[in-house]
Amino acid sequence: MAGWRTVLADTVSRDLATARDAARALREHAQATAAYATETARRTLEAGRDEQARLAAEHRDRTTALEDQTAQATASTLARLAALAKEYAPGAAGDAWADWHPTTHGRGVAPGLLRIGVLDAPGEPPALAPLLDRAHLVCATDPGALLPGILLRALGTTPPGSVQLTVYDPERLGGSLAGLAPLAPAGLLSFVGPNGLSDMLDELVEQIRRINETVLAGEYHSLLELAEKTGRRPEPWRVAVLLDDNGQDDWTAKQRAQLARILRTGVACGVHVIVQGDPGELTGPDVESVTATGTSMTADFAVRLDPPPPATLVTGTCRTIAERFAAGPDPAVFGDLLPADDGELWTHSSAAGLTAPIGEGAEGRLIEVTLGDNPPHALIGGPSGAGKTNLLYAWIGALTARYGPDELALYLLDFKEGVSFARFARGRRDPSWLPHVRLVGVNINDDREFGLALLRHLRDELRRRAEAAKRHEATKLEELRHQDPGGRWPRIVAIIDEFQVLLDGRDQVSNEAVGLLEDLARRGRSQGIHLVLASQDVAGIEALWGRPALVAQFTLRVALPKARRILAETNTAADEIPRYHAVVNSDSGVTSANRVVRVPDASNRSAWDPLQQRLWRQRPADNDEPRLFDGDHVPSLTDAVDVGGTVPTALLGQTIDVSTGSARLRLTRTVGRNLAILGTRTQEACDILASAAISVARQGEARFTIFCPDPDARPAADRLALTLGAEMRESLAEVLGDLSGAESGVPHLVLLYAVDAASGGLDALAKERFRQLLLTGPERRIHTLGWWRSVPRLREDLGGFAARFDSIDAWLALDVHGPELAPLSPIPGGPPWYPRPRRGLFFDRAVHRHPEVVIPYDTAAATSPHGSMLLGEPHAG
Numbered sequence: 001m002a003g004w005r006t007v008l009a010d011t012v013s014r015d016l017a018t019a020r021d022a023a024r025a026l027r028e029h030a031q032a033t034a035a036y037a038t039e040t041a042r043r044t045l046e047a048g049r050d051e052q053a054r055l056a057a058e059h060r061d062r063t064t065a066l067e068d069q070t071a072q073a074t075a076s077t078l079a080r081l082a083a084l085a086k087e088y089a090p091g092a093a094g095d096a097w098a099d100w101h102p103t104t105h106g107r108g109v110a111p112g113l114l115r116i117g118v119l120d121a122p123g124e125p126p127a128l129a130p131l132l133d134r135a136h137l138v139c140a141t142d143p144g145a146l147l148p149g150i151l152l153r154a155l156g157t158t159p160p161g162s163v164q165l166t167v168y169d170p171e172r173l174g175g176s177l178a179g180l181a182p183l184a185p186a187g188l189l190s191f192v193g194p195n196g197l198s199d200m201l202d203e204l205v206e207q208i209r210r211i212n213e214t215v216l217a218g219e220y221h222s223l224l225e226l227a228e229k230t231g232r233r234p235e236p237w238r239v240a241v242l243l244d245d246n247g248q249d250d251w252t253a254k255q256r257a258q259l260a261r262i263l264r265t266g267v268a269c270g271v272h273v274i275v276q277g278d279p280g281e282l283t284g285p286d287v288e289s290v291t292a293t294g295t296s297m298t299a300d301f302a303v304r305l306d307p308p309p310p311a312t313l314v315t316g317t318c319r320t321i322a323e324r325f326a327a328g329p330d331p332a333v334f335g336d337l338l339p340a341d342d343g344e345l346w347t348h349s350s351a352a353g354l355t356a357p358i359g360e361g362a363e364g365r366l367i368e369v370t371l372g373d374n375p376p377h378a379l380i381g382g383p384s385g386a387g388k389t390n391l392l393y394a395w396i397g398a399l400t401a402r403y404g405p406d407e408l409a410l411y412l413l414d415f416k417e418g419v420s421f422a423r424f425a426r427g428r429r430d431p432s433w434l435p436h437v438r439l440v441g442v443n444i445n446d447d448r449e450f451g452l453a454l455l456r457h458l459r460d461e462l463r464r465r466a467e468a469a470k471r472h473e474a475t476k477l478e479e480l481r482h483q484d485p486g487g488r489w490p491r492i493v494a495i496i497d498e499f500q501v502l503l504d505g506r507d508q509v510s511n512e513a514v515g516l517l518e519d520l521a522r523r524g525r526s527q528g529i530h531l532v533l534a535s536q537d538v539a540g541i542e543a544l545w546g547r548p549a550l551v552a553q554f555t556l557r558v559a560l561p562k563a564r565r566i567l568a569e570t571n572t573a574a575d576e577i578p579r580y581h582a583v584v585n586s587d588s589g590v591t592s593a594n595r596v597v598r599v600p601d602a603s604n605r606s607a608w609d610p611l612q613q614r615l616w617r618q619r620p621a622d623n624d625e626p627r628l629f630d631g632d633h634v635p636s637l638t639d640a641v642d643v644g645g646t647v648p649t650a651l652l653g654q655t656i657d658v659s660t661g662s663a664r665l666r667l668t669r670t671v672g673r674n675l676a677i678l679g680t681r682t683q684e685a686c687d688i689l690a691s692a693a694i695s696v697a698r699q700g701e702a703r704f705t706i707f708c709p710d711p712d713a714r715p716a717a718d719r720l721a722l723t724l725g726a727e728m729r730e731s732l733a734e735v736l737g738d739l740s741g742a743e744s745g746v747p748h749l750v751l752l753y754a755v756d757a758a759s760g761g762l763d764a765l766a767k768e769r770f771r772q773l774l775l776t777g778p779e780r781r782i783h784t785l786g787w788w789r790s791v792p793r794l795r796e797d798l799g800g801f802a803a804r805f806d807s808i809d810a811w812l813a814l815d816v817h818g819p820e821l822a823p824l825s826p827i828p829g830g831p832p833w834y835p836r837p838r839r840g841l842f843f844d845r846a847v848h849r850h851p852e853v854v855i856p857y858d859t860a861a862a863t864s865p866h867g868s869m870l871l872g873e874p875h876a877g
């Protein structure tokens with residue numbers, strides 16, 4: 001039994017020992033694990049502490065760097081803000097009140113921003129607010145702090161009258177803006193009473209509608225765009241100030257709806273509101289707000305509003321603005337009529353017509369007129385000084401800037417005294433000319449023949465065009481140009497100022513002129529020849545009215561202030577327009593077609609010259625300068641173009657013609673090739689003889705015999721003799737004796753000055769020799785150029801009462817009246833001729849149907865007092 005007990009005890013003790021060992025081992029393991037964990041935790045803690053310290057240091061560093069960067073960025077932003085403020089709010093828009101004064105910006109320049117205070121930031125850069133053409137403002141602060149300043153700046157940066165204010169202030173009845181009161185009498189400020197709100201809002205809405213419809217007219221999105229593109233501002237800015245301490249709480253639904261419409265659509269039309277109210281309620285893309293401490297434009301920056309401007313500054317400025325506005329609008333500007341862009345010069349085609357602005361309409365838009373198939377011709381009228389010439393300048397400027405010289409050719413005549421169109425031709429001081437101008441006639445009041453010459457020239461051109469059109473099967477210029485693209489077919493505009501002078505006189509000149517005008521007016525339309533007739537004279541225009549068929553062609557009418565009978569009988573618009581305005585009417589003057597334009601000052605050389613210079617520099621290489629005919633200028637023989645060819649030809653004077661021509665006497669070897677100068681004007685007779693002789697001498701070998709019994713003419717005769725190297729003869733009988741039966745190998749000119757002073761004393765033989773010389777001399781190459789002081793004396797020398805004039809083919813009459821010339825003229829009763837200084841009537845039976853008027857050359861420069869030979873090189877013929 002003991003055995004099993006022992007065995008049990010041993011087993012138990014063994015198990016216990018094993019269990020003890022196991023427990024010991026376990027404890028030791030646990031202790032080791034705990035120690036490890038403790039160590040790990042300690043280390044982790046240590047590492048965490050280090051990391052925290054590192055991170056804290058890094059955080060510190062980064063924060064410092066960021067703070068530095070922010071400070072730098074803020075400083076540079078503020079500096080930039082200050083610079084931008086100067087740029088966007090220059091002059092009166094941003095200057096401090098201490099040295100503030102109005103600084104109006106130029107036309108077409110968009111208004112900038114307006115300073116209202118400063119940003120609460122280092123350096124205190126200005127705080128700016130938009131208004132004109134940019135925004136409406138909601139004012140959520142004391143209006144007395146914001147309004148006087150911002151309104152004064154708006155007024156001071158725009159032309160007088162271009163900002164119109166309406167103030168609704170039921171609480172204070174305008175008291176907060178009392179300083180602006182001087183604007184009221186000029187109509188630039190109105191205070192609306194407590195019951196006037198609805199009307200005021202309706203009126204603003206109506207303005208927006210009207211401007212959209214008639215001013216922007218679908219062409220521009222806003223007045224700002226119109227101003228930037230055209231340089232013009234046709235409408236004022238309308239600024240409505242709506243003050244109400246209760247905001248819009250007491251307003252009717254309709255009033256609020258109208259306000260909302262204005263806030264939505266007003267800015268594009270220059271209609272702005274500054275409204276007291278809640279910025280949270282009055283919103284929109286064009287709406288900005290200002291509170292006592294900030295604005296919707298300045299983000300988080302606090303704003304301190306400026307103090308209001310001194311009251312005296314406000315009233316003084318407003319008074320000046322009102323005075324300048326009352327003095328009238330600035331005149332329209334010539335530059336507005338020209339294409340805005342230089343690249344647009346000469347880019348228009350005249351194939352279908354010529355369209356160009358002539359002035360500014362009531363809406364500020366340019367008013368264009370057209371010359372083409374309809375209307376083809378224009379009639380311009382207005383009393384003296386009304387501005388016809390100026391209007392013509394303006395129109396010519398607008399046309400010539402758009403159309404190149406291949407598209408438009410101008411012929412310009414001015415029948416009144418003065419040199420109005422002379423500026424378009426090369427001058428002594430200004431070598432430029434207007435490249436479109438082919439002909440300028442000035443001071444031609446006594447030379448109506450020059451007007452006639454122009455009309456004849458245009459008739460010839462009309463024929464040439466009609467023939468070309470026929471060849472190309474075209475019925476009008478536009479088709480001809482299409483069919484003949486290589487041809488040069490500019491539209492021609494002939495402008496005749498004071499045209500009635502041409503029609504005065506009921507003589508041959510006026511009869512022919514009217515006939516030509518009628519023809520040109522009727523047929524010119526389709527051939528691109530347009531007439532512009534201007535007149536100050538009612539009678540002259542009435543002379544035209546007597547020819548209804550002619551007047552009916554002049555469907556474009558331009559009436560200057562107080563012009564009579566230019567428009568239709570019942571159309572009195574010209575009586576009502578102010579100075580420098582015109583009524584333009586493209587429908588023969590019927591009232592419904594009236595358009596009133598403000599005409600810019602184009603007379604001023606400072607406005608005109610730069611344009612002419614620009615066009616002149618751009619002229620094509622083959623552009624000839626215009627022919628200038630100045631009726632007051634005596635042409636010099638040295639400028640006359642000699643004639644080439646084998647037949648000696650004497651130049652007698654300048655013809656009154658479109659081309660600079662000379663009256664010529666061909667000295668062929670045939671009967672009658674002599675010349676009689678008739679009249680008592682010594683100087684002119686001497687000049688004619690001298691120019692005839694010198695021009696023949698320039699052409700080749702010739703002989704000259706000179707006889708001058710008149711002491712007054714003698715110095716001139718001597719001078720000529722010296723110049724020609726010719727012999728002066730002292731006895732007419734001797735001259736006639738020497739030449740009797742003589743033959744000459746070279747042309748031989750016998751120059752007889754005041755011959756009738758000597759011919760009366762000739763004996764019968766000498767008289768017969770004289771007649772024989774005249775009759776048979778030319779066949780022997782001896783041509784007599786004689787000066788008789790009256791027709792009877794010439795007749796006496798030719799045989800008295802029964803005299804035959806067939807030995808004198810050509811005569812040049814000075815102060816001899818038409819009827820006295822009857823014996824020499826094919827026109828019964830003599831040609832119509834009223835003598836006038838420096839003009840002669842020349843007739844050569846061999847070539848003329850009608851006599852022509854000539855201007856005897858001045859020969860002073862072509863004759864030499866010292867006997868040197870012919871001055872000046874002969875010109876090529």
Ligand SMILES: Nc1ncnc2c1ncn2[C@@H]1O[C@H](COP(=O)(O)OP(=O)(O)OP(=O)(O)O)[C@@H](O)[C@H]1O
Nearest residue numbers: 383384385386387388389390536580599600601603
């Ligand atoms: N639109 C204008 N703006 C400014 N000045 C103008 C304007 N129109 C004319 N003038 C000035 O008025 C004066 C008279 O003008 P202009 O010579 O054109 O008149 P007119 O009708 O041709 O007169 P007249 O027939 O007597 O020559 C000129 O000094 C001219 O500079």
